[in-house]
Amino acid sequence: AVVSTQSTGGCHSDYTWWTRNVQEEYLSFDSDQFTHAGEVVSVSDPTECLDFGQFDRIGLWDCRSEPLSVADNHLAGFTRNGAVMLENRMCLDIYGSGGPKTGAKIQLWYCSVRDPVKGSPKQNQEFRYREAEQWIWNPPSEMCLTLVGGGGLRMLPCNLSRRDQRWAVKLAPWFGS
Numbered sequence: 001a002v003v004s005t006q007s008t009g010g011c012h013s014d015y016t017w018w019t020r021n022v023q024e025e026y027l028s029f030d031s032d033q034f035t036h037a038g039e040v041v042s043v044s045d046p047t048e049c050l051d052f053g054q055f056d057r058i059g060l061w062d063c064r065s066e067p068l069s070v071a072d073n074h075l076a077g078f079t080r081n082g083a084v085m086l087e088n089r090m091c092l093d094i095y096g097s098g099g100p101k102t103g104a105k106i107q108l109w110y111c112s113v114r115d116p117v118k119g120s121p122k123q124n125q126e127f128r129y130r131e132a133e134q135w136i137w138n139p140p141s142e143m144c145l146t147l148v149g150g151g152g153l154r155m156l157p158c159n160l161s162r163r164d165q166r167w168a169v170k171l172a173p174w175f176g177s
Contacts, residue, residue, distance in 0.1 A: 029070075029077050029087070031176040033116040036129055036169045037077040039068055042147055043134055043166035049074050050167075052086050058106050060151045068172045075172065079116035084127045084136070089114055092136075092145075094124040094155055100141035106153045133158070134166040 029037040040050040041063055051061035053073040061074070068075050070087060077085050084092035086108070093109035094100045100123060113119040120126070123140035130137050135158055136145035144158040144165040158165060 029075075029172070029175060032080075034077040034079055034175070036171060037075065037175040038169050038171040039064060039072075039074045040076050040136070041168045041170055042164075043168055044147060044163040046168075048151075049170075050076060052076065052090070052108060058092065058108055058153060060147070060153075063170075067174075076169075077116065078127070078129045078169070079121075081113060081115070081117055081120055082126045082128055082139070083111060083113065083116070083121040085111055085116055091121065091125045092127055094138065094141075096124075099123055100138055100143060100155055102141075102143065102156060104155045106145065106155065129167075129169060131169075133160060134168060136167050 031037075042048045042060065047063055048060040049063040051059050051073055052075075053059075053061070064072070064074055075087060076092075077087075079085050089111050090108045091111040093107050095105040095107045109125070112122040112125050123138075126139055127145075128137050128139060129135070137158060138144070138155060141155065142158060143155040145167065146154050146156040146162065147164040148154050156165070
């Protein structure tokens with residue numbers, strides 16, 4: 001996804017050039033590798049969005065009023081191989097050993113698969129965005145990311161009547177261009 005192909009004052013403003021030549025350890029969020037890339041908005045409270053501001057913690061914070069930048073701590077990418085990956089290659093992860101359990105907490109952790117297309121993430125890092133239901137769904141457990149009291153996040157059985165399990169992905173303006 002190219003934001004601009006122009007150069008200003010000797011500095012590259014080409015997003016793809018930057019990700020491939022300056023910080024190749026960071027993701028490029030190309031649409032051939034991701035199904036969605038943008039800000040994840042709570043349907044039950046549309047002023048609140050997922051925030052990935054701390055190393056291992058994920059929470060809610062006020063949604064952005066301006067477009068997301070490449071390194072924004074609200075930017076999440078849903079990979080074609082089934083993970084929710086951040087620009088620094090950290091992934092959404094269900095906390096705990098022995099596989100996903102009802103009520104499990106959510107954290108950020110090193111991605112089990114570093115490529116957004118090749119390989120399959122471990123079951124605790126496998127997530128799909130089900131656009132019709134607006135779920136962030138973990139197929140192995142058939143549970144959904146759920147907003148709980150106090151702004152916490154847990155994995156609970158999916159239920160269409162629960163607004164606290166519904167999320168909208170506000171695509172980044174440069175995604176897919």
